[in-house]
Amino acid sequence: MSLLDYFDVSSLPLLAVALALALMLMINSIITSINRRRKLPPGPWGLPIVGYLPFINDDSYLFFDRLAKKYGPVFSLRLGQHDVVVICDWEHLKLAFADESLLARPLSTFKPGDVPSFMEMSGDIWREHRRLSLHILRDVGFGKSAMENLITKEINQFLPTLEGRNVDFIKKVQPSVANIISSFLFGKASDYSDPLKIQLDTNVERVAQALRFASLQAFLPWMIKILAFFGFTNFEKFKKGIAAIESVIQKHVDDHVAKDKDSHEIVDYIDGYLQEHERRKIKGEDDNMFNLHILRRNATVFFGAGSETITSTLSWGMMFLAARPEYQEKIRDEISEVIGYERDPNYTDRNQMPFTMAFLYEVQRTGSVIATNLLRRATSDTKIGNFFIPKEATVVFNLWSIHREEKLWPDPERFDPNRFLTDNGTKAFKPPYLVPFSSGKRNCPGESLANVELFLYTVSILQRYRIKPEKIDSDLLSEAVYGIARRPKHLPPLTFEKFKP
């Protein structure tokens, strides 16, 4: 029996037409794809449907950095259904930061199926939420002296918990850092043993480890369900973690709704948002883009962004201090000269502590905790230098590559605070290409809070303790684990020994 016997011969012309049509469609799609590729920056070809996703065999920032060495500092690749343009050098990144058509985020959300938080929004609605969120936070003390007082109070509660041997620094510092952002969002810090706080903090950790940038979540959301069913992705862990975080945040929102019925005082972000929501309701404005679901999501991203990043940066700092005791001594010399051992440090002390600032800049450069920025989307065709970026392309700013660019940072793998010192070491200088917080109109809104926290935590710890590693392997200092933020892979247990001046 031949293959033709399976077909009704009378339907052959129809079959031939169908095959011809399919062939034409395929050729057309190949030609369109070639034309599209020719306009895009150079880059590797991928497979149909999945694109280059299956070939990403390392942390995305390292993988992109390697591709940049082969295809150039601005290159493109197909990931799932998306054209992705990756920018890996300062010359082009500074143009991208200033480009108004690269301010949007991709259309998919971190939490599939839910309303977007302002971190995930684009266009006017993002602008409005960002402006309002920062306005409320400023009203409740963000960026003012009240913020410094709050941080100092929290640090004084945290410091005694460090004393001793075999300390897991991340486990100790994360709940303390989280308390600071909690004060702005929920109006209060919590006791470290509060069960709701523990639920929140441990699940933020869980989600941070489970979320990976170049994951299917971002580029092939439909495939994730199939793979999750077979246990191939960490998506279920991620979903459970988010649900646990949001149930605590929702409780804070519910408590505020009940409380705000009697009191109109604005103590924190939730109060401010609820008041604005009420104002809009009275004016009869559309509830679609300004409602309590978005409040829950905004508070969630503020909480996660405000605790994970700072915890990770501090943990890089502790590792370099533990590995290089001479840096502890240099910072302590500045503490002795400028602050002494009787009073708490304040943020203006930094102006007289150049080495301390240079150390913190170097920690941020080498740590690059948000290594690939948060994804952007082109809202119109645009050009970055000579490179064309088409409307709807996803754009990645590889901050890690900028922080390793040989032209800007000689011997970039070497940890060396001196690169930020000028005038014989009497001044610290922050160059524009140190961009841990990104830059431009969509930069990190938490930068000022982060800078104050990084300075006050580091100086307060060194004012009280000598840090010693239990055991440290200097060859492994630069290795990292990468979830939502890059962290040292080999931060050893530490000894915090009370320091006697």
Ligand code: HEM
């Ligand atoms: C060392 C600490 C931190 C680092 C390195 C960091 C870094 C970043 C980066 C690279 C972005 C992406 C910006 C872009 O798309 O261009 C970002 C966005 C963001 N960060 Fe931070 N961040 C830090 C601390 C904080 C803190 C303390 C908060 C909370 C107050 C915060 C809240 C946010 C929010 C809400 C966004 C999204 C902004 C938007 O989409 O408009 N971050 N951060």
